[in-house]
Amino acid sequence: MSSDQTDSKAATDPAGPALPTSEPESPLLLLRFSGDLTTKADATRRRMTSRLVENLRASIKASGRKGRVVRARNRVFVELAAVTETGEAAQDLPSDEEMATRMARVFGIQSVSLTQAVEWSTLADVVSAGYDFGEPFVRDRRFAVRARRVGDRKSVPLRSGDIERDLGEVLRVSSAGVDLSNPEATIFVEVDAEQAYYFVANERGAGGLPLGTEGRAVSLLSGGFDSPVASWRLLRRGVALDYVFCNLGGRQHQFETLEIAKRLADDWQCGTRPRFHAIDFSAVSSEIQDKTTTRYWQVVL
Template structure:
């Protein structure tokens, strides 16, 4: 355990947050609990670092303590830090405390009186005291703390009420310090993120898949997101915003990626080759194959989906059984028995509801009479007519975004967007080699997106750059990173269509 001697008694110290372990963690065997606690502490420290407010994390057997530096103007408040750390999985609840050293029962009562008076004045109250540690370490009894502190506070209150108090003053006393607080903010609970391996989540942008993802994050599974794009730039931007929200709020301690796959060619191949009523079933099977390929690449152990039985035609039990046979990778369906209304309510708690509410319907293949009870033999026969190279090419040309580095707000910066092409600028094409060979402006350079993300720090600082891609999303991300590196970089926000207009205006081919 970490030594906490006198660590909270220095002058000018900020408040202390008291964090309780989730029930999932406290029931583990000692070795497993130690391993999970180490991961939880690492995740907390990452979240604190990302907040920009310095703090120190230490632990006892049953508690974690976060000593915050005093708040600064423009920095996160105490309450914001309570909310932030409550979103770290493995934390059951968080309390903002007042801590004071003690030597005697009189010290505990005197400090408790000063703390409690503003809360109990004119109200019915109760005292809940708890001794933290062995009897020989804390030679006080909880009952005597409650009795004497209650007696001291009673004259200013509306009386003691142990069954239905308006205010409850909590006191936890360990060998050195007494912690006073009035509220326990509920935490995320669950298991520390990253303790249960890694998986990929098929993210669509609606209500279901983000909630399904959150439930698996709560069980300690680190996630990357796989997005099969059927709606071009708007759809990808909406899904990316949801993945970014999940990453910011809930994935401290990991560095999740967003894998975007252009599924328009796959959709067109299905419509060309497959009987109409089976389009949806085959599409879902192709998405699972895409997710399985990404999982294999990153070491993912499972695929997470937002399926719920009977919600749409492709999610009948019979169809789900057939769809699941597309891959040997385990498929996790956390929402399989949930009602839609409950999922939407949960999305509000997760923080994705407002984004999912704005996502349009982008499915390009909606047959008028879809199969609701497809047979595996029929689907396998249908799929023999598909060209496997279409999916292989889509996977080879997928884009990866490291979510902690994505700045969606910065992508709208006018200084980042190129409106015209100027002489002397270096044009960089981030599309596939096939798309580059089919058309590119004179003098443009081909650079695969993943390679560009690794190579840009070595770019010539004396050059001016314009980067472009299909829809202006990869290019926005790269241009933003390049500008942070001190490079003179802009991008074509409207993608290839806008670039062609700019080339024509400049008199190019």
């Protein structure tokens, strides 16, 4: 499945998509929307979510891994294709964990988990699958189980406390004991009406609004620290940026600033095509030096 494909029914069915199966060869990433996105009105959220999905697809494509994006109401799933290449070709592709980190850098995402999804119908199903997933992580370690229901809670006839108690009881046999205050391993369980999702870690996302949903702007890069930070903060609010650099320091300074702009573009601007404009300011600088007092150069500039 190419990275540009998505389940058309998943993108249009308001009741929620049929989620991808969690076979070992198809790693599944669970992406949660940022609070900035979930608090928007329905029409605005639909527009922003569509842009977010486009940005995720662009990031997957740029990574070299193949994957499929599936959208639900308050979250997005990325089903990664198994790595079939061998040797150097496989080494060039990002790992599942590196893909989780990459997805976390897409603005509009609050957190990412590399997860295992299992269909369930009873509490026993959730506990059994949770044992299969969690036992290797808790073996000979102090552990805790954190469970919660997601989506329409009326459609999940289970209590979070029951899941934590029953799953914790079966895992306790292999562990060094339960430790709710300072566990060495934590098994997280999220249950919706159809599937249970198991994971052991969250990759914190950038949050904010999907890039490109709040128009375009130009950022003036100087080559120092302040302007890239200011640019990043604008990107986080959904503003797509182009960059302008007024060159006062010669060719080397321009290359250094271009490297900063490229880092911003590669790491944080998937889904847009930022431009870098370098302006030769040597003539302006010379005229300022010729016609103003030295102590006013910086002020005039």
